[in-house]
Amino acid sequence: MKKLDSFRTQTLSDKLLDVIIWTLVLFAMVVTAYPFLYVVSVAFSDGAAVARGDVFLFPVGLSLETFKMVMEYDQLWVAYGNTIFYTIVGTICNVVFTCLAAYPLSRKQFFLRRKLNFFVAFTMYFSGGLIPTYMVVTGMGLYNNRLAMVLPVLLSTYNMMICRSAMEAVPEDLFECASLEGANDFYMLVNIAIPLIKPTLAVLTLYYAVARYNDFFNAMLYLGKAELQPLQMFLRRILILSSAEILQQAGTAGAAAAAQNTLKIRYVCIVLAAVPIFCITPFVQKYLVAGTMLGAVKG
Amino acid sequence: MTGKKKTLGQLIARDKYLLLMFLPVFVYYIVFCYLPMAGLTMAFQNFRMGSGFAGVFTGEWVGLRWFTQFFSSVFAKRLIRNTFLLNFYSLIFGFPIPILFAICITQMRQKGVAKVAQVTTYLPYFISTVVVVGMMTNFLSPSSGIINQIIKACGGKPINFMGNPKWFRRLYVISGSWQSFGFNSIIFVAAIMGIDPSLYESMKVDGATRWQQIIHLILPMISNTIILLLIMTLGNLLNVGFEKVYLMYSPAVYETGDVIATYVYRQGIESKNFSYASAVGLFYSAVGFVFVVASNALSRRMTGSSLW
Numbered sequence: 111m112k113k114l115d116s117f118r119t120q121t122l123s124d125k126l127l128d129v130i131i132w133t134l135v136l137f138a139m140v141v142t143a144y145p146f147l148y149v150v151s152v153a154f155s156d157g158a159a160v161a162r163g164d165v166f167l168f169p170v171g172l173s174l175e176t177f178k179m180v181m182e183y184d185q186l187w188v189a190y191g192n193t194i195f196y197t198i199v200g201t202i203c204n205v206v207f208t209c210l211a212a213y214p215l216s217r218k219q220f221f222l223r224r225k226l227n228f229f230v231a232f233t234m235y236f237s238g239g240l241i242p243t244y245m246v247v248t249g250m251g252l253y254n255n256r257l258a259m260v261l262p263v264l265l266s267t268y269n270m271m272i273c274r275s276a277m278e279a280v281p282e283d284l285f286e287c288a289s290l291e292g293a294n295d296f297y298m299l300v301n302i303a304i305p306l307i308k309p310t311l312a313v314l315t316l317y318y319a320v321a322r323y324n325d326f327f328n329a330m331l332y333l334g335k336a337e338l339q340p341l342q343m344f345l346r347r348i349l350i351l352s353s354a355e356i357l358q359q360a361g362t363a364g365a366a367a368a369a370q371n372t373l374k375i376r377y378v379c380i381v382l383a384a385v386p387i388f389c390i391t392p393f394v395q396k397y398l399v400a401g402t403m404l405g406a407v408k409g
Numbered sequence: 410m411t412g413k414k415k416t417l418g419q420l421i422a423r424d425k426y427l428l429l430m431f432l433p434v435f436v437y438y439i440v441f442c443y444l445p446m447a448g449l450t451m452a453f454q455n456f457r458m459g460s461g462f463a464g465v466f467t468g469e470w471v472g473l474r475w476f477t478q479f480f481s482s483v484f485a486k487r488l489i490r491n492t493f494l495l496n497f498y499s500l501i502f503g504f505p506i507p508i509l510f511a512i513c514i515t516q517m518r519q520k521g522v523a524k525v526a527q528v529t530t531y532l533p534y535f536i537s538t539v540v541v542v543g544m545m546t547n548f549l550s551p552s553s554g555i556i557n558q559i560i561k562a563c564g565g566k567p568i569n570f571m572g573n574p575k576w577f578r579r580l581y582v583i584s585g586s587w588q589s590f591g592f593n594s595i596i597f598v599a600a601i602m603g604i605d606p607s608l609y610e611s612m613k614v615d616g617a618t619r620w621q622q623i624i625h626l627i628l629p630m631i632s633n634t635i636i637l638l639l640i641m642t643l644g645n646l647l648n649v650g651f652e653k654v655y656l657m658y659s660p661a662v663y664e665t666g667d668v669i670a671t672y673v674y675r676q677g678i679e680s681k682n683f684s685y686a687s688a689v690g691l692f693y694s695a696v697g698f699v700f701v702v703a704s705n706a707l708s709r710r711m712t713g714s715s716l717w
Contacts, residue, residue, distance in 0.1 A: 121618060123620055124620075124632055126429055128518070129515055132517075132539030134509070134510070135513050135514065135517060135522070135523070138510060138513075139530065141587065142529050142530045142532070142533055142587070145544055149544065149553065156503070163558045207433065207434055207437065210430050213429065214424075214427040214428075217427060219424075222428070222431075226431065229435075229438065230438065233438060235647050235702065236446065236695075236697075237446070238442070238447075238448055238694070239445070239449070239673070239687065239694050240447030240673050240674060240678075240688075241448075241451065241677040241683055241687040242442070242444075242449055242465065243445040244443050244449075245445075245448055245451070246440065246445050247441075249461065250462075260438075261441070262441050264441070265434070294426050295430060295497060299430070320535045324537035324538065325537075327651070327652050331476060342539045346539050349539065349540070349542075349543025349544075349546065349547065350539070350542060350543055350546055362698075367591070372553075376543070377547075380540055380543065380544065384536060384538060384540060387535050388532065391532060391535050398595060
């Protein structure tokens with residue numbers, strides 16, 4: 111009731127503002143959520159209903175047959191396994207290298223600090239570009255090698271700078287005390303700097319994990335063999351190049367069955383690929399502001 | 410505390426652990442960032458196929474031949490125009506939306522709804538480009554896509570969105586904005602939340618409406634953040650998301666969709682014209698360099714803070 115009263119006592123212009131805000135926010139939510147809801151609904155709906163174009167919002171006639179068909183396709187699991195491998199190994203390397211770079215660059219007394227900061231920052235201004243990088247990576251014999259998904263992207267300079275600013279904000283006294291007690295820099299990195307910047311590291315880990323999970327470009331450049339390719343390459347074949355490989359393996363005969371399943375297969379693949387992302391991101395959400403802010407307000 | 414200046418040897422001995430720690434990072438930057446920069450010598454040479462990585466430095470010198478070839482080709486103008494316009498429209502259309510959305514979110518009285526709206530809208534940011542383009546391709550498909558089903562149901566003719574050069578930029582810009590407005594609003598939400606609540610109170614005492622609070626308090630208070638981010642975006646004005654264009658385009662839409670980065674990819678990786686492609690790539694990197702340096706200088710002058 112109190113809320114309603116305060117609504118009545120508002121001026122007309124303030125009420126109008128509330129209406130506009132509600133409209134815009136609801137519109138934003140619908141526009142973002144609807145495509146996902148539609149994909150999920152098609153994935154779970156009955157094939158015939160999808161083919162008739164009956165599905166608009168919620169699933170029509172539950173059917174899990176397409177899920178079964180897609181999940182019986184071994185290439186999906188090969189790709190999924192590869193992606194899990196690249197994501198775990200890649201993210202661990204990313205976080206380790208980010209800390210190894212950020213800590214020295216954040217120590218104010220380090221005599222090479224300015225020079226190395228420039229050495230690192232310059233790569234954000236200028237890069238050799240696609241072709242020379244490709245020549246270096248393939249020249250190292252990394253073509254069709256799993257390391258091609260890890261080594262060329264060992265750390266992101268931008269993320270490293272976020273990490274560095276977080277470490278710069280750690281009170282200097284803590285390091286001084288520790289160093290008087292005889293702690294070396296490795297000890298201080300692991301036991302002082304890292305525990306104190308956990309929220310930032312959580313966000314950076316999320317960024318890295320998502321980037322590794324979503325990495326498509328390096329796979330396209332360096333991985334020609336299907337058994338090494340990650341999920342994103344598989345998704346591209348199914349979703350964009352309209353590959354019918356799943357239908358063919360399932361051996362579903364007849365044009366009608368094919369017509370009913372083609373679209374559903376694609377949406378099932380989207381659902382299966384997006385599940386990990388939708389499961390992980392909400393957990394790190396509370397740290398998101400801290401991690402993003404540091405990126406923009408560092409001086 | 411200053412005392413005598415330490416010799417290099419003393420400094421190295423003092424910071425040996427820091428140096429040791431940075432060594433692997435140093436190697437990474439040398440191999441994967443600086444070695445490719447050195448490899449740009451290819452752009453002035455004639456790379457012989459089959460000469461391996463050493464061939465990057467040992468080709469026959471041809472001066473500016475590849476640059477002349479690029480700028481006198483019919484592609485140069487179209488590629489530069491497409492690259493620039495794609496980003497320019499993304500900026501014009503995509504930049505104000507997160508600000509508007511952040512104001513709405515923070516001005517909402519129902520904090521619970523605002524929270525849900527925030528969490529929902531930043532999820533697409535984490536979805537891969539492949540999935541976003543895949544969803545777009547399938548939604549817009551002339552035969553089975555939901556958009557064309559609706560158009561047909563309304564009595565219209567199906568439109569081949571993905572194969573029509575007229576639609577390429579719109580789709581690129583709209584989908585890009587769809588994917589990132591929620592995430593990009595986080596920073597503005599944080600800036601608005603950082604405004605001292607007593608300022609709202611004192612405006613209220615003076616009889617200001619909430620509209621006036623938005624225009625005369627919130628906007629001026631977040632203008633620094635806006636300018637900083639605008640300058641940052643300007644610095645990346647030529648950095649088209651290569652991946653997305655590559656996944657979206659087809660020869661049918663090269664007219665508006667082909668950008669410098671995709672051209673470099675086709676010429677280099679697909680047609681193996683490595684020297685020519687790295688020359689075009691060098692031009693691209695050089696222009697990008699100018700943009701970033703200029704925007705950084707501008708940022709330092711206008712906001713007192715630069716990015717690095």
